[in-house]
Amino acid sequence: MIIGIPKEIKNHEYRVGMTPAGVRELVTIGHSVLVQKNAGTAIGLTDQHYSAAGAHIIDTAAQVFAKAQLIIKVKEPQPNECKMLKPGQIIFTYLHLAPDPEQTKLLLASDAIAIAYETVTDSHGTLPLLAPMSEVAGRMAIQAGAHCLEKAQGGMGTLLGGVPGVAPANVMIIGGGVVGINAARMALGLGANVTILDRSLPRLRELDAQYGPALKTLYSNTQTLEASLLEADLVIGAVLIPGAAAPKLVTWEHLKMMKKGAVLVDVAIDQGGCFASSHATTHQDPTYIEEDIVHYCVANMPGAVARTATFALTNATLPYILNLANKGLQTALREDPHLRNGLNIHRGKVTLAAVAQSLGYEYVNAKDI
Numbered sequence: 001m002i003i004g005i006p007k008e009i010k011n012h013e014y015r016v017g018m019t020p021a022g023v024r025e026l027v028t029i030g031h032s033v034l035v036q037k038n039a040g041t042a043i044g045l046t047d048q049h050y051s052a053a054g055a056h057i058i059d060t061a062a063q064v065f066a067k068a069q070l071i072i073k074v075k076e077p078q079p080n081e082c083k084m085l086k087p088g089q090i091i092f093t094y095l096h097l098a099p100d101p102e103q104t105k106l107l108l109a110s111d112a113i114a115i116a117y118e119t120v121t122d123s124h125g126t127l128p129l130l131a132p133m134s135e136v137a138g139r140m141a142i143q144a145g146a147h148c149l150e151k152a153q154g155g156m157g158t159l160l161g162g163v164p165g166v167a168p169a170n171v172m173i174i175g176g177g178v179v180g181i182n183a184a185r186m187a188l189g190l191g192a193n194v195t196i197l198d199r200s201l202p203r204l205r206e207l208d209a210q211y212g213p214a215l216k217t218l219y220s221n222t223q224t225l226e227a228s229l230l231e232a233d234l235v236i237g238a239v240l241i242p243g244a245a246a247p248k249l250v251t252w253e254h255l256k257m258m259k260k261g262a263v264l265v266d267v268a269i270d271q272g273g274c275f276a277s278s279h280a281t282t283h284q285d286p287t288y289i290e291e292d293i294v295h296y297c298v299a300n301m302p303g304a305v306a307r308t309a310t311f312a313l314t315n316a317t318l319p320y321i322l323n324l325a326n327k328g329l330q331t332a333l334r335e336d337p338h339l340r341n342g343l344n345i346h347r348g349k350v351t352l353a354a355v356a357q358s359l360g361y362e363y364v365n366a367k368d369i
Contacts, residue, residue, distance in 0.1 A: 001325040002032045004068025006061040007039040010075045012283035014306035015313065016040040017072035017093070020053035022314045022321070027054030031325050034058045034068055043307040065089075070324060074313065075300055082106035088347065090329055092321065094118055094133075095344055098245045098358040099272030107345045108361075113329065118270075119243045119352060120320065120342035127242060129320070129342075131178050132312035134267075136302040138182025138238065141265045142171070142190065144296050145234040148263040148287060154294045156261025158233050161191030168192045172228045174220065174249060174274065175238035176203045179267050183236045188214055195228055229254050237266040237274040243344075243354035245272040252276050255291035263294045270299055333366065340366050 003026060005017045016039045023033045035055040037047060047057045058064050065071065065084035073093035077085070082103065085091060088111065095116035097104045107114050117129035127134075142160070149169065151157035162168035171187040173180045176198035187194045188211065197220035198204055204217040218224045229235065229250065235258075239246050246268040255277060268274040277290045280299040287296050302309035320339055324332045333340045343351045349364040350356040356363035 001070055001328075002034065002068050003070045003072060003321070003325060004034045004058075004064040005036065005039055005055075005072050006064045006081070007036040008074055009061075009078055009081070010300060010303075013075055013300050013303045014042040015074040015303055015310045016043070016045060016306075017074055018318070018321075019311055019314045020045060020049040020055070022318045023050055023055045024053040025318060025322065026325060029322075029326070032056065034064050036061055036064050040310070043310060045310070070321075072317075072321060074310075075303075076100065076103055077107070079103075079106060082110055085110040085112040087111035088113065090115065090324065092117070092317070092324070092342075094270070096270045097344055097352070097355045098243060099270075101359050104345070104350070104355065104359055104361075108348050108350070111347050112345070113343070113347060114345040115339070115342040116243075116344045116352075117317065117342065119344065119354075121338045123338070129313075129316050130240075132316045133302045133309060134178035135182050136305060136309050136312065137267050138179040138236075139186045140301050140304065141179070141183045141236045141238075141267050142186035142234075144286070144298075144301070145171075145236065145263050145265045146190065148265070148294045148296050149234060149261075151261075154261070154287065154289050155263055156233065156259065158261075160187070160234070169233040170231050171195070171234045171236065172232040173197070173236045173238055174225070175240065175268075176200065176207055176217075177238060177240055179238035179240070180236070181207070183238060183267075184211070184215055187234075192234075197224060197228060225249065226254065226257065229258055232262060233259065234263045234265070237264065237268050237278075239268050239274040240271065241354070243352050245358050246274040248274060248276045250275040250277075252291070255293050258291075258293055260292040261294070263296065266295065266297045267301065269297045273297060343369075 033055045035050045071091040146160040149155035171192045173196045195216040266278045343366045350361040351366040
């Protein structure tokens with residue numbers, strides 16, 4: 001199979017779809033890999049590294065899209081990339097279609113086949129291709145939030161871990177999944193008071209067993225949410241409904257209840273965000289203020305640590321890419337129901353129920369294709 005890796009073009013996105021080591025694995029077993037010129041240069045993965053691994057260096061994205069049967073990316077295809085897709089061509093990347101009607105419309109019009117990293121599952125019922133970026137984003141959320149709490153950034157001027165004689169900040173994490181656990185780990189390490197809210201009692205018991213009294217766990221309902229928001233200096237939104245838009249758990253009225261200069265970090269922004277006041281921002285202009293609350297809503301947070309994120313992502317995606325390349329689309333999807341769960345769009349049809357429901361399209365079961 002011919003696999004294409006174009007350079008990412010989203011604002012301040014320096015990740016690349018595959019490392020040279022991943023390329024080498026594919027080339028060794030007979031596949032051809034096309035890598036756009038300078039695709040990984042920003043993170044120290046040079047064209048020479050890719051050439052040494054057996055890749056063909058291609059000058060433009062248009063050439064990569066024209067020749068490749070399978071396109072591997074990191075972020076969702078931008079409008080001009082969607083228009084370069086060919087009928088029957090496969091694109092494998094993060095899509096986050098539920099809150100993005102324009103991308104969905106363009107992918108349907110392309111007649112291409114779109115498989116989303118974030119809805120591929122595994123035998124444990126988890127999301128193995130979302131997990132590495134969730135780990136990165138969870139840890140980054142605390143770094144970003146701590147910075148935003150500084151007075152010069154619009155925050156209240158609170159040091160996350162405090163100092164002897166001065167209380168640390170109160171960190172509230174909504175959601176006890178991969179993002180929430182990694183955010184808690186970082187916040188606890190910095191000495192903050194940390195509370196996680198979740199609706200899964202087994203998950204709360206697991207967290208309690210893992211961290212003990214250092215971490216406060218609360219069952220999430222309206223009362224505990226509001227009470228925690230009143231005390232919070234930093235709130236991390238880490239709620240995920242696979243494939244669907246995130247629920248708006250923090251309302252505009254809640255913002256008025258919070259401390260002035262508190263910070264919200266919405267890690268769920270790729271799925272539309274879990275704060276009513278959230279809208280996507282960029283690494284270039286990451287924050288804005290509403291109701292005296294600092295909002296950090298960068299839609300590609302792991303892009304800030306692009307080298308770490310690229311290696312972590314390739315480690316997770318490569319087995320699935322090898323499966324697609326070795327067996328072909330039909331056999332790979334038929335034999336692996338977990339990969340099939342990643343199929344969001346197939347030649348003009350929406351094949352993920354959550355996307356169809358969110359955007360008003362007819363749903364076609366992937367098994368029927």
